[in-house]
Amino acid sequence: MNYALSVLDWLAIAPGLSSSQAWSQWASLATTTTEFCGEIEKSQRIPMMSARRMSTASRLAVEAGLALLEKHQIDMAVFSSRHGELERTYKILQVLAQEQAVSPTDFSMSVHNTAAGWMTITAKNTLPVTSLAAGLDSFQQAMVEARAMLAVEGVKKVLLVDFDGAVPAIYGAEANTPGFPYCVALVLTLGEQLECRQVNTQRIDSLPQSLTFLRHWLLKSTEFVIGADTHHWQWKRAE
Incomplete structure (x- = not known):
């Protein structure tokens, strides 16, 4: 599978990280640690009563989505999360x-598309939204979905929001996931800025796919590989 697209804008949130400057500094660090420390900033766009009803992961996803909706005319959106509302x-x-x-409240908010629904309700925006999960490959499959959306007539900008929360301790090491909430949001459009293709290269990433992608994006890497369960994805950036 081969496809190309361009990134118009991005926003990410994790404990101790929210500004573009802080994320750029994080990307430049040589460490591959999955430990994110610090406080998560309070939401600036979600009403307090709504924020209290959301899980931490959903709140980050909605906050990031709302921030980019304020800056761009988004035609469609895709939310991806490996675990969704597992907590x-x-x-x-x-x-x-x-x-x-x-x-x-817990029952109604336990579905996988909770965050997507909250974003459209809070923004009062009825744009089409898809929510998906594909295990470790959730972010990359969301990229494929976003590229398919961009092929729809009239669709110029797609919002991709990848997020997850801390998995309950009972699931232990078998969950193979970082112990912190995070969100990476991208505004995507048709273009040749980035080319992606499926490869057989073996690679194990210590970070979720979207955070690995963001690190290479901020470092302006010309080529990098993102791992998954059964296959891998090679990204090339146009010079």
């Missing part, structure tokens, strides 16, 4: 195990 789902399972009543 809330685990809370529901705990309540059921204790034979107690499930909170209506």
